[in-house]
Amino acid sequence: MPSEFDLITRYFVRPTPNAVLGPGDDCAVLAPAPGMELAITTDMLVSGTHFLPDADPCQLGWKTLAVNLSDLAAMGAKPRWALLAGSLPSADEPWLAAFADGLFACAERYGVDLVGGDTTRGPLNLCVTALGEVPAGAALRRDGAQVGDDLWVSGQPGLAALGLAHLQGRARLPEPLASRCLAALHRPLPRIELGLALRRLAHAMIDVSDGLLADLGHIAERSGVVAEVFQPQLPALPTGAEPALVRNCQLAGGDDYELVFSAAPGKRHELAELAAQLDLPLWRFGRIIKAGGGIHGEVRLLDEHGQTLPTTRKGFDHFDQGKL
DSSP, X not given: OOOHHHHHHHHHOOOOTTOSBOBTBSSOBOOOOTTEEEEEEEEEEXXXXXBOTTOOHHHHHHHXXXXXXXXXXXXXXXXXXXXXXXXXXXXXXXXXXXXXXHHHXXXXXXXXXEEEEEEEESSOEEEEEEEEEEETTOOOOGGGOOTTOEEEEXXXXXXXXXXXHHHTTSOOOOTTHHHHHHHHHHSOOOOHHHHHHGGGTOSEEEEOSSOHHHHHHHHHHHHTEEEEEEGGGSOOOOSSSOHHHHHHHHHHTOOOOOEEEEEOGGGHHHHHHHHHHHTOOEEEXXXXXXXXXXXXXXXXXEOTTSOBOOOOOOXXXXXXXXXO
């Protein structure tokens, strides 16, 4: 049976041209470009909580890295390096080979070097630390939303949650919708190009990992404002499933890794041009207003008449919803 170090060398050691020193020593050595700050994030994916135990290992390899790169995108950072730590139930080499193929496909797509990590025996658990660069002072934070800002979201939030509902038998999706939703769930595309472009256009940003309304609430809370969401301006719901379920997936599903951001109304034309340039829909779906009466961090869902719709603004919570 191969040793821990044999497995690491065989499947996870590849050239690291962007590092001073890559895997093989106690630490990697990295050199940020002059004038750049480091953006660093880490995410853990646990079998049965974040992915199904029988998940395809190649798709899981892609997603394990992609969800971390999405955090960098949300800060307007360019991905550079990543570290991978994981516990594995056994030294299943075909599984590891497929997982590595997916991981490095994502790394190559976004220009990331895997510069180190660790592995041990245990329940299947994968943890990536990703590092990116952003010009000093240019990181897009959650606390930058300004009163009067428009609210925007990229892509089609809700598809990944709808794909999970399909896998769990809570929805029966027709083709090609089922394939589209499962692709969003298993192979998310971190919006790196969009995040980089928004450094000059947006005031605040977050990625949709736990649900559109819940994640938008983090911007409202950190910025000390109220966010109004106009339901008729949200992306059109896909047809082929029960509308109430589809709407709930859109508002509270998460796992899409689209970007939600605020920007001044004067940026609408530039954002329309950016959407065309990237071939990526950008939807203006709300606005930032002043918090009153000491209340901030509120997200209000409004109908076509401007009336408040009931919502719990509940997204994914690891200590509440438990396993898939």
